[in-house]
Amino acid sequence: MEFLIKNSHTLTNQKTECLVITIDSGKKQSDIVNEIDELTHGMISQLIKSGDISGELGKTTLLYPCIAGFTQKLLLVGCGKCKEFDFSKAKKVIQNVVKELVAKNIKSITWDLLTVNTAYSSIIAKQLPQIVNDITYHFDLFKTEKAPKLNLAKVNLIYGDKEQTQSISCNLQQGKIIADAILATKTLANMPSNICNAQYLAEQGKLLDKTYESLKTTCLGEKELAKLNMNAYLAVGRGSQNESIMTVIEYNGAKDKKAQPIVLVGKGLTFDSGGLSIKPAASMDEMKYDMCGAATVYGVMQAVAELNLPINVVGVMAGCENMPDGNAYRPGDILTTMSGTTVEVINTDAEGRLVLCDTLTYVERFNPKAVIDIATLTGACIVALGHHYTGVMGNDEKLVTQLVHASNKADDKAWALPMDNDFQDQIKSTCADIVNAGGRDGGTITAACFLSRFTQKYHWAHLDIAGTAWKSGANKGATGRPVAMLIQYLLDQ
Ligand code: BES
Ligand code: MN
Ligand code: ZN
Numbered sequence: 001m002e003f004l005i006k007n008s009h010t011l012t013n014q015k016t017e018c019l020v021i022t023i024d025s026g027k028k029q030s031d032i033v034n035e036i037d038e039l040t041h042g043m044i045s046q047l048i049k050s051g052d053i054s055g056e057l058g059k060t061t062l063l064y065p066c067i068a069g070f071t072q073k074l075l076l077v078g079c080g081k082c083k084e085f086d087f088s089k090a091k092k093v094i095q096n097v098v099k100e101l102v103a104k105n106i107k108s109i110t111w112d113l114l115t116v117n118t119a120y121s122s123i124i125a126k127q128l129p130q131i132v133n134d135i136t137y138h139f140d141l142f143k144t145e146k147a148p149k150l151n152l153a154k155v156n157l158i159y160g161d162k163e164q165t166q167s168i169s170c171n172l173q174q175g176k177i178i179a180d181a182i183l184a185t186k187t188l189a190n191m192p193s194n195i196c197n198a199q200y201l202a203e204q205g206k207l208l209d210k211t212y213e214s215l216k217t218t219c220l221g222e223k224e225l226a227k228l229n230m231n232a233y234l235a236v237g238r239g240s241q242n243e244s245i246m247t248v249i250e251y252n253g254a255k256d257k258k259a260q261p262i263v264l265v266g267k268g269l270t271f272d273s274g275g276l277s278i279k280p281a282a283s284m285d286e287m288k289y290d291m292c293g294a295a296t297v298y299g300v301m302q303a304v305a306e307l308n309l310p311i312n313v314v315g316v317m318a319g320c321e322n323m324p325d326g327n328a329y330r331p332g333d334i335l336t337t338m339s340g341t342t343v344e345v346i347n348t349d350a351e352g353r354l355v356l357c358d359t360l361t362y363v364e365r366f367n368p369k370a371v372i373d374i375a376t377l378t379g380a381c382i383v384a385l386g387h388h389y390t391g392v393m394g395n396d397e398k399l400v401t402q403l404v405h406a407s408n409k410a411d412d413k414a415w416a417l418p419m420d421n422d423f424q425d426q427i428k429s430t431c432a433d434i435v436n437a438g439g440r441d442g443g444t445i446t447a448a449c450f451l452s453r454f455t456q457k458y459h460w461a462h463l464d465i466a467g468t469a470w471k472s473g474a475n476k477g478a479t480g481r482p483v484a485m486l487i488q489y490l491l492d493q
Helices: 031-039 043-049 087-103 118-136 162-190 198-211 222-227 231-237 284-307 352-366 380-385 397-409 421-427 443-452 483-492
Strands: 002-007 018-023 060-063 073-078 108-111 154-159 215-220 245-252 262-272 312-322 334-336 342-344 370-375 390-394 414-416 460-464
Touching: 002 118, 002 162, 018 031, 018 043, 018 087, 031 043, 060 087, 073 087, 087 118, 118 154, 118 162, 154 162, 162 284, 162 483, 198 215, 198 245, 198 262, 198 284, 198 312, 222 231, 231 312, 231 334, 231 352, 245 284, 262 284, 262 352, 284 312, 284 370, 284 483, 312 352, 352 370, 352 443, 370 397, 370 483, 380 390, 380 443, 390 397, 390 443, 397 414, 397 460, 397 483, 421 443, 443 460
Parallel strands: 002 154, 018 073, 018 108, 108 154, 262 312, 262 370, 370 460, 390 414
Antiparallel strands: 060 073, 215 245, 245 312, 334 342, 390 460
């Protein structure tokens, strides 16, 4: 789908299939509406007078004006009071308009959406492609009967202010790249574990390398991981028939090729059964989403390449599968991590931190400016923040603040949790340096405390996306979070 900004004060003479016009709920309509009203011999004002249209927020009315010289369809949509029109109201309007366009199979539109309240034009332009993708995306790869397709190919948005057109257009194009990245993340994350294993993640990484000149992908299998002493990572995958593979995607966009990169590390448990500390059957299917951190890295790296960002970024997908087996690691085992720190395994279901700790040690070699890990790490995070906020922790207050700020800007909410030394006592071990599970209380924070033992050499933040990466129930599926927040963070750099 193509999104375009047209510098224009009027919708007349637009050669599209359908004109989409926003109607104010107050007495006064915009010049754009008045002009169309005149052209249609007062059709709109008559409909307002008769009460058939009211400008009620999100309400749509499709008209087929049979008037000589007027070839377009007219889709009227209520926007409430223009002056109160903000981003959340725009979201509702966009959702309803797109639903109508899908139902009527409309292929091209011209819309005055960005002119309703210019204070919000930039943010609406940036979010528009994301909202459109969000309601039209269906994971129907494995369905015999596919969902109805959106045939909308062209969205023209008019904007009156010539000076600002350039920057609005830039926002729109960025929004399109972000929307596509979210889509890529969703599709990868929704793949079932019998198809999407660590090998599959590696292949997707290689495909990115093939598509983008600026990306370089390297894969490390079990042999390589063993050579690096990544024993905690390997222990988790030992019960699985699928090989553990760490996929590294490098992007060099900075003028100074040696500039310190921002490193993203994604938990890529393609299935988490819990291992010998096996999970209950209910909802175990959802543990195919335990690779959403890796899928996030995948989407963000695609966007980084698309945006040609002038920075260096490294994305790591830590692919692995946690299964029970005669060869699986056990509770009570003591593992020597790549860093030398020893870990007593209390619970084989606390596997994410074991895979991540070695990966976090591995990335020291990139001399990172900052490291951000993204992981569906703890059920406790859902208890703490529900499905609304991603949890943010780290060893660098500035980095944490920047991430929360980016999350607000991107409408991809995140909330900082405390992580002071008081919590570290919970991961003391009697026979090793630390245990891998710190008990029920403050589980999200003690998991972060565990990771903090491996991130002392750089600025680090940890995103717990257990509550935000996917939805359960009737709308089961990956959300593509926190791709938008991370791209915003990188754009801000
Ligand atoms: N992948 C899970 C966390 C999870 C569970 C995310 C449910 C979303 C929904 C993780 O590997 C896990 O099992 N964590 C344990 C840790 C515990 C054993 C210390 C948990 O949260 O119960
Ligand atoms: Mn687990
Ligand atoms: Zn897990």
